[in-house]
Amino acid sequence: MKMAKAKYTFLDLAEINAPYMTEIEAAVSRVITSGRYIGGGECERLERGLQSMTGAEYAVGVSNGLDALRLILRAWVDRGDLKKGDEVIVAANTYIASVLAILDAGLRPVLAPVDMATLNLDTSRIEESITSRTRGIMPVHLYGRVCWDARLKAIVERYGLLVIEDNAQAIGSRSDTPGLYGTSVSGGLGHAGAFSFYPTKNLGALGDAGAVVTHDGDLAARVRALSNYGSDRRYHNIYVGANCRLDPMQAAVLNVKMPYVERENGRRRVIAGIYDRIISNKAIAKPMLTGEDMVWHQYVVRCAERDRLQEYLRDAGVATDIHYAVPPHRQPCMARVDFRAVGDALEQAEAIGGSVLSLPISSCTAEAEAEEIAAIINGFV
Numbered sequence: 001m002k003m004a005k006a007k008y009t010f011l012d013l014a015e016i017n018a019p020y021m022t023e024i025e026a027a028v029s030r031v032i033t034s035g036r037y038i039g040g041g042e043c044e045r046l047e048r049g050l051q052s053m054t055g056a057e058y059a060v061g062v063s064n065g066l067d068a069l070r071l072i073l074r075a076w077v078d079r080g081d082l083k084k085g086d087e088v089i090v091a092a093n094t095y096i097a098s099v100l101a102i103l104d105a106g107l108r109p110v111l112a113p114v115d116m117a118t119l120n121l122d123t124s125r126i127e128e129s130i131t132s133r134t135r136g137i138m139p140v141h142l143y144g145r146v147c148w149d150a151r152l153k154a155i156v157e158r159y160g161l162l163v164i165e166d167n168a169q170a171i172g173s174r175s176d177t178p179g180l181y182g183t184s185v186s187g188g189l190g191h192a193g194a195f196s197f198y199p200t201k202n203l204g205a206l207g208d209a210g211a212v213v214t215h216d217g218d219l220a221a222r223v224r225a226l227s228n229y230g231s232d233r234r235y236h237n238i239y240v241g242a243n244c245r246l247d248p249m250q251a252a253v254l255n256v257k258m259p260y261v262e263r264e265n266g267r268r269r270v271i272a273g274i275y276d277r278i279i280s281n282k283a284i285a286k287p288m289l290t291g292e293d294m295v296w297h298q299y300v301v302r303c304a305e306r307d308r309l310q311e312y313l314r315d316a317g318v319a320t321d322i323h324y325a326v327p328p329h330r331q332p333c334m335a336r337v338d339f340r341a342v343g344d345a346l347e348q349a350e351a352i353g354g355s356v357l358s359l360p361i362s363s364c365t366a367e368a369e370a371e372e373i374a375a376i377i378n379g380f381v
């Protein structure tokens with residue numbers, strides 16, 4: 001039997017991009033007629049947009065979010081700021097890309113305890129993770145919730161840690177605590193931040209794209225060179241680089257959509273507010289509301305009977321998703337790599353993986369839809 005199409009879709013990317021279709025077609029046409037298909041004005045414009053959004057002085061467009069993370073860490077290793085085997089702290093429940101980037105640079109991921117209220121790194125327990133080999137920390141702004149506070153900042157300063165933000169899910173989110181350079185928008189809080197423009201992200205391309213932002217001009221130059229065969233100028237290779245360049249077609253699409261990110265994030269806040277106001281089912285734990293600073297990449301509830309809840313919602317026409325059922329340390333590839341786990345972090349990550357459920361939330365989710373979905377959830381017994 002063919003499955004009926006869900007009445008409430010989880011995420012319809014064609015619908016999300018439809019309002020921008022005319023502008024996107026014009027922008028892509030401009031790239032085609034320009035005859036310049038690598039680098040160029042659209043890439044530079046995207047970089048300038050990210051600089052002004054984050055307050056970071058430098059931005060480098062790259063191929064995707066994972067490469068953005070990898071290139072930052074590679075550049076620090078090349079510069080001698082980090083050595084092979086140095087430890088980088090990351091929350092145990094992150095998406096695996098965060099961990100893969102650390103491993104790719106020859107560094108050791110330290111899977112750290114999670115704050116079960118925010119589902120981000122537990123900043124009151126970071127010191128449990130610190131050893132004489134700890135050199136870096138990767139705050140992941142999971143689900144669009146910024147992971148940055150006075151405790152995290154104080155530890156970074158006390159131990160002289162390098163901060164690489166995984167900002168793949170949180171473009172435009174803000175922290176109440178200023179970052180290391182006095183700015184407050186995610187991506188610019190630490191020494192360097194990685195962005196993903198994967199199509200499902202809050203600012204999504206029509207394919208893969210990503211970016212690095214940083215306050216460190218030398219790091220930016222290294223990332224740019226590393227992303228372009230390690231060359232600082234034509235046919236002159238100063239690093240053993242790769243090809244991780246931003247595609248100008250994708251940059252053109254992103255430049256069309258960038259001015260609307262604030263508005264779309266605002267739409268997500270409205271939907272999250274509706275879920276928060278209406279969902280009252282005692283079997284379901286709602287995410288903490290934190291006002292303006294969260295950009296709601298996902299609206300993630302927790303339920304001890306998650307699989308049954310998902311099935312109930314599917315039967316009621318509500319499509320949902322799980323981010324992420326299997327934590328990094330349970331992935332088969334992790335059996336062959338060197339990582340360290342702290343305290344009960346792995347148990348926490350497993351408990352999270354077994355209980356989280358993402359409800360529909362996007363710039364296209366209608367208020368009435370959210371109200372109906374919330375009422376359906378209240379009917380779960």
Ligand SMILES: *Cc1c(COP(=O)(O)O)cnc(C)c1O
Nearest residue numbers: 064065066095097098168196198
């Ligand atoms: C999407 C994502 C990435 C990777 O981005 P890609 O562009 O898909 O490579 C990294 N970290 C997190 C938390 C993500 O959600």
